[in-house]
Amino acid sequence: MGATKAVVFDCDGTLLRSMDVWHAMESGLARRAGIRLDPQQVEQLNANTLSQTVAFFHDRYGVGKSRDELFADAFALLLAGYRERVAARAGASDLALALRSRGLLLAVASSSPRVFLEAGLERAGMLDLFDLVVSAEDEGASKRDPRFFLRLADRLGASPDAIWGIDDSVYAIRAMDEAGYSTVGIYDTDEAGTFEELRLAAHRAVREFAELPCEGLLRTVKETKVRRRSMESAESNVGILESNSFDMRRVDELDGTLRDLVERRKALGSCYRLFYQKPLHLVRGEGCRLFDADGTEYLDMYNNIPSMGHSNPYVTRAVTDQLQLINTHTRYVHENILDYAERLLKTLPDGIDRIMFMCSGSEANDLAVRCVQSYTGGEGIIVTAEAYHGNTALISGLSPSIGNEVAMSPTMRMIPTPDTYRLGTEDIGDWMCARIREQIADMRRHGIKFAGVLFDSIFSSDGVIPGKPGFLQPVVDLVHEEGGLYIADEVQPGFCRTGEAFWGFGRHGVTPDVVTMGKPMANGIACSAMAIREDVLDAFAKSAPYFNTFAGNPVAMAAAQAVLRYIEDFAMLDHVRVMGDRLLAAVRQLAGDHRCLGDVRGAGLFLGVDIVRPGTTEADRETAVKLIEVLRENRVLISLCGAYGNVLKIRPPLVFGEDDLWFFIEALDASLSAVEEG
Amino acid sequence: MGATKAVVFDCDGTLLRSMDVWHAMESGLARRAGIRLDPQQVEQLNANTLSQTVAFFHDRYGVGKSRDELFADAFALLLAGYRERVAARAGASDLALALRSRGLLLAVASSSPRVFLEAGLERAGMLDLFDLVVSAEDEGASKRDPRFFLRLADRLGASPDAIWGIDDSVYAIRAMDEAGYSTVGIYDTDEAGTFEELRLAAHRAVREFAELPCEGLLRTVKETKVRRRSMESAESNVGILESNSFDMRRVDELDGTLRDLVERRKALGSCYRLFYQKPLHLVRGEGCRLFDADGTEYLDMYNNIPSMGHSNPYVTRAVTDQLQLINTHTRYVHENILDYAERLLKTLPDGIDRIMFMCSGSEANDLAVRCVQSYTGGEGIIVTAEAYHGNTALISGLSPSIGNEVAMSPTMRMIPTPDTYRLGTEDIGDWMCARIREQIADMRRHGIKFAGVLFDSIFSSDGVIPGKPGFLQPVVDLVHEEGGLYIADEVQPGFCRTGEAFWGFGRHGVTPDVVTMGKPMANGIACSAMAIREDVLDAFAKSAPYFNTFAGNPVAMAAAQAVLRYIEDFAMLDHVRVMGDRLLAAVRQLAGDHRCLGDVRGAGLFLGVDIVRPGTTEADRETAVKLIEVLRENRVLISLCGAYGNVLKIRPPLVFGEDDLWFFIEALDASLSAVEEG
Structure with missing residues (x-):
């Protein structure tokens, strides 16, 4: 560089929004020719130069004017448009x-x-x-x-x-x-x-x-x-759901049982994706380790759902016991939901005093956005450019990283990925404020009322970006000044993941208005929640009741309680901080030998490693994809994220231990060498 | 009657859409007076008579005209509008x-x-x-x-x-x-x-x-x-989620432990509802029976989630065993999802050849609607006037019975409840076709392209309306002729509920394009699915991947498999048909003695009983609400549905047995007598 x-x-189209001026000119010529353009013609004219457009009208419709006269007409129409109507982008x-x-x-x-x-x-x-x-x-x-x-x-x-x-x-x-x-x-x-x-x-x-x-x-x-x-040679779509997906057209290259199993996945249709070019058939798990059908052991460096370890016995016992008693819904009184709600609210800042339960993080975000919209009377939500918040119709439209072909909500706006590495600073509060102000101004311009921001405080799908603790404080202040609310999507950073606080936003000393959570909450039993200020919830609740069949049922609540007990019994927050610091130091040490490790950042047991062309900050997705395939051969499971799909997402279950740490570092070292060599 | x-x-407003004509007149007068009306003034004028409007302009703005001259102006403007612009509603x-x-x-x-x-x-x-x-x-x-x-x-x-x-x-x-x-x-x-x-x-x-x-x-x-x-004395909102809700303002009337528990529910916020004026605190369940904290036994005539019985041992065992092994997600290969998908697809008609899993029926419907919209290129969905299909932003907007204050999707249309009782016939195919045609015409008028219908084939929240088997055939044909697709919401009628077929739509001999399912699927473990034609799914999948963290995980699939095994082992379809027929006959017999039982209808173990003023077809919600509170005293749990909130929804777990039948009939008889006397 x-x-x-x-x-x-x-x-045109870059500095200026001038397309309307050209359309107006074409309509003007059409009107004078006494014709109406059909949509196909309009499209065709879009691709024309001015001369071609004039020729089109002259040759087809004549209207008793010479081509030059027509050109003059068109020219005058356009010039007036540029002088009086165009706007800067x-x-x-x-x-x-x-x-x-x-x-x-x-x-x-x-x-x-x-x-x-x-x-x-x-x-x-x-x-x-x-x-x-x-x-x-x-x-x-x-x-x-x-x-x-x-x-x-x-x-x-x-x-x-x-x-x-x-x-x-x-x-x-x-x-x-x-x-x-x-x-x-x-x-x-x-x-x-x-x-x-x-x-x-x-x-x-x-x-x-x-x-x-x-x-x-x-x-x-x-x-x-x-x-x-x-x-070009890499996958064309680096949306968060694509990452290192298996290419179903290559099913014939697999052998035996695995091919049969993958073949049978056709019954699940074309939305599903498998990890790896040789997909994994996992049959057993324990702690941070997973075992495939032939007994091969893998270290799970990716899975943030069974945060308390695969097959955690606290959870199995709690679920089994409750299933033998009763599993109804929230229209009857039951202690489990109350005990859990009270215990969880204690982990949250004062002011967040209500909690509701759902089945998935998507459902929690879907409801949170509606509550915020009801409360503010606005529609406009701001997210980051590579955010992923879920899969419902509403939340897909607020999840740009879901894929480029998915239509985003017309009332949402994106700020760029807060890429501390390429911005050259960890202290990005002012930068984020400036970007948010721009987007709020743009909303205003479009008659959209700002409702709030939906942020994951560690910006997981943007590339795992912890940044300097506290940088979200001015951002949240700005959001409130502008009349918006802050929804903290804690599906990723919550439940001790970042090691510095129980909640990811805790690193920043901020108080959200709504907090959504999911994945690790019940260690894999479907369970999610929205914690919220009472007044914000009431704005929604006054017109709409809400019922969710399975959500908050005694079994899900028993599993969620078991997770909290485990967190306390094993002092998980301390464990995560200690192990996270050691993991970060160890990976950083590797970066000395392996120059494609461009930036190693993290908080607790959540690290992002930017894979780059050595000596540059240029993202190198190709190497990153190779690396995770080689890591799989070296029995470590891991994934990618970030705007360029080049960031290693290191996110093991929180029960990550000493042996797991060295297993990982050795495998990563060897895998990097292998990739570098060939 | x-x-x-x-x-x-x-x-005006009833036969004719004439409001615009009045607005045009007001703007016309304002323009001539050289003023601009602010929104408050516009609102105020809305409530005025013509004379009052004229007085407003005359007294405030004069414009050198007499009141009569102004009246003449206004009159001419209005008359022209009525002659040239109004349309029939x-x-x-x-x-x-x-x-x-x-x-x-x-x-x-x-x-x-x-x-x-x-x-x-x-x-x-x-x-x-x-x-x-x-x-x-x-x-x-x-x-x-x-x-x-x-x-x-x-x-x-x-x-x-x-x-x-x-x-x-x-x-x-x-x-x-x-x-x-x-x-x-x-x-x-x-x-x-x-x-x-x-x-x-x-x-x-x-x-x-x-x-x-x-x-x-x-x-x-x-x-x-x-x-x-x-x-007026009844609850004002009879939305499906309200029914017989506990009034939180009456918490002080409860005693001891129950009051404490209900008090603690405040932490859950104002969206939640409890059943009954004296809420239930249930701690144990078995088969169709539930037990509260003081040991009182209740017959569950309402719960369609634990269809294979409360605390079903097949399910408990399957979940416990799988939790001890592994519980990951769909990005790894696992037999459970494949075995289950194949087995379930066999119960579905040819052509429905793909299946995807979610956590809730709401999520399944949310995705189904998007698939249908992608495939048809249309937006317009038709539902029934009292339908309930779920709680996401998209699906709430297609669920009119969720409550009158919830905004419906602008591109959806409703047909009236197919109220066979009040329409006087079970054979309502032609009637439904006519209603659907009207709504498609209305969509066309509004520039909305018809995408399809989303129907529960037994119209549960409309009042449990089985109708004549086959009446959906011409409806589905019409939908297809109009270029739309049929989404069968089987959350309620699926999994043998209607006794006549595994799926509710099976009663009608029709083949849906998409089938959604949930509640009873895994007997209370969060699990739902969308089964779909491959080509319809592909229209969505070509632009959007889909991932759902907990959905289709090995534990949920093990629970769902256990349900299918139980259905087979105990020949549940036969059982439901036999017990359903006997239940229907027994309730019908009661109708001879209790004249408020206006219509007793059902299919399998899903009955609707229209509570009416004796000798009329007039819905009597007040009596219905009283009845279910008295039934609770007589240890039977049941609920209400329908446009008037007056229909007993009789829907026990499918393991409903002989003793349950007579317990219920005796309690219903006694409760009806008590309500009639008091």
Whole structure:
């Protein structure tokens, strides 16, 4: 990576939201021709240059005008539109300003006629920010041609490898890439391509400028071609649910019993995913160890559900005993739910004084969001760019990492992954506040009332990012100042996982308004909950009752109680802190020998390890995927997360012991060596 | 009840959607006065008569015109609107036509000037349907005055108790009620009041004409005053989750331990509900029997979750054994999920060839609806007016019986409860088809593409309505012809409940496109599923993966397998058919002695008993509520359902035996006698 000298922006769709102006021009010409465009024609015109559009109307509908006259009509309509109606894309101006303040040269390179560019940039108050505005159309050139960008580099007096190009068109990204630029694809819903195409073509792809901090553009990407190819060869979707999924088309490569079992999984349909290219058939578990059908022992470094250990005897006993007595629902009085509710509320901050039970974390988040919306009267929820909060219709729409093809809720907004590693600081409170302010402003612009934020305090699917304890304090203050509420999704960091406090948010000294929890709560028996301020719940409850058949039943509550007893009996919080510190130190020590371990971070028994190209901060998903497959051969089970799918998610059951620690470190050391060699 | 002679309709908001015309007039006047109305003023004007509106503009803004000139302006604006823009409310015309064809007299009684009425009805093609059009304004009368309606009865030559009045204003409903009319409140979102107010004021309340079949108006309600008072004294919300809820304000009336326990429930917040005015504290269960803390034994006639009996030993053993081995998730291969999936798919029709697992019926329906929407490209789902399908954000919006204050999805539509009893026939296929066609037409009108229907084949929360086997066949054919899919919600009727087939839809010989299931599936261990056509699932899966932490785990699957084994080992389907027939016959026999048992219907061990005013089909919720409280004293636990909250829902665990049958019949007989006496 070298220092960046210049940044080249596309205009339409990137700096400016100008698609409406073009549509208005097309409708204007159509109206004058006395015709109505059908949707297919509108789509076709979208891809046209101005000249092509004029030719279309002239050749088809004539209307007694020459092509030049028609061109003049179209030109006038467009110019008026650029002068009077276009708006800057959110965050574009701030980014340009920030880059300029760092001394970079800025250029605009567009296919539109220069006069439109200047009119539009002037209207958006951005014209002065650019050193150079170039129109490919005016120059008879094309943004599909790398030579156009090579010439532009010359004019900027910068080497192509010291230039970032930012564009919303895949073809322009490709041409810039060929020319040697580092590239950012910024997604524009008006463009024909998908986000995925952009992601594959560009070095970075973002949905909004908010995801593109100025700091990330100060150094370019040197190994352009190499990296892009490696991205293409990797899986195309690095959504949190994909990770190292088995490819069902390769079932024939498996042998014997395993192939039969995997074959039979077809009955489960095409949504399910298996881990590993050679899936595991696990039949027994104990503590942190798992055993497959042929007796091979594995160390589980991944599973956060049986946090008190696989086959925990406290839980088995509690469930068995209660099943022999009664297992009804919450419409009858039962001690188990009351004992548990009271005990759990004691672990929560004052003010969080009500608790309700569900079956899954998804259900808990689904209800939490509705409570927050009822209380605030708003709809707008902010999450991080790689968040995963669950699988219901509502919560899928608030879980960007579920996959690029899943429609997000129109009233949600994302802030970029709080990537402490690449932002270069652990103290990211101010940075997060700035990003949240931008998104709240954007909501306001769209008439969406801000309701709150839904954050996992360790940002698990964003790449396990503990950050500096306390950085969430100004964030929560801001959320409250803006009239929103803070939902702490504790499905991942709760129940002692982070070693510093019973709850993940405890590291930050903040008090959420709603706390959701699940996975480890009953060590694998379906059980989740929403703890909440009474007044927030009442805002929902006044209009809606809620009943959940299995939730809070005596058996689930007995299992959950057993988990709390185990936590106390074995002083798990201390255990996690001690073992977590030792695990972190040991992995950090390995990073000295293995330069692909780019960042090793963690809190308690929850570590994230950023796998990078040695000597850079550049994410290396290919190596990460190889590594976890080799680790499996070395009998360690682990997974990946993060925006680039390159972060080792180290998250063993909390009963993780001394022998587990050294088993893991040896296996990781050996696996890294194996990957590095070959 | 007597034969109906005449039906009196309100016009604005009832027959015609004319609110927009009035708004346009107000805006027109405001524009001419050079002012802009603020939202508060708009609201205020809504409640005004035309004269009051004119006075408002004249007195405040003058604009150099006399009041009469302003009136003329307003009048002209309104008349133009009625002539050119009003539309009939959906179904209004069909209902009027149907009533007319039965020989009833029809009248319109409105507060608007007659000239508007005639213009609007003419435009809507309805003017010819009415024998009389009366304007209270023209006559200097008021619809708030019962005497207006008494005079109208005279003019119609009908006794007030032979007249139905249909109106969207609570005040008019009250005046008609005072005059002795039977009343239907039809909800209009433009009216100030809530549906609940309408429901309390009127004998019947509906949201749309589709819920008001012509047959329901052929006989009037005689005991007007009595019934209305009883409605007012009953609980205001008879949503499915309310039924016989304990009133938390009465906690001080309980004694000792029970009061303490109920007090402690405050930690669970205000969404939870307890059954009974003296809640139950159950500590042990076996088969169909439950035992409270002081050892009192109860017969469970309500619980459909532990269908294989409370504390079923097959299930306890299966869960205990599996917990001692392993309990991971679906990303590893495990036999339990495969064995179970294959076994369960064998019970389903060919074509339903994929199955996925969730934790709750709500989650299953949430995913099913999204699959159907992905496959059809539509959004519009049709449910019945009292359906309950679950508690997620998406599914709450498709569950009208959850409560009147919960917002329904804007793209869903309801058909009326298929109330075989009051429709007078079990063979309701054609009736349902007609209702569905109306709703699909309404969707089309609103630009909503029809995606499918979500029906529980025994319509549990609508009042347990088995109907004639096969009546769903034409319904499913129609749904398919219209490009939609049929989701069979088998949470209630599945797993042998109806005695006639393993699945509830099996009674009808139909093949659903998606089948959802839950409650009895694993006898109380959280477990649910969606079985589906492969191509329908693929439409969803191509863009979205799906993972559900606890779902399909080895323990849940072991419990579910134990249920299937129990069903086979004890030939439960035969058992349910035999015991169901005997239970139905025994309850029917009681109906001879107890005339409040209006309709006794059922399939297998799922019976609905309509509690009515003796000699009528009029729902008697008050008696029903009393009855279940007395049954509790007689040690039988049971609940209520149906649109009027008056239907006994008889639904014991399927292990229901001979002794349970006679215990129940004796208790029911005694309880009915007690209620009748007191």
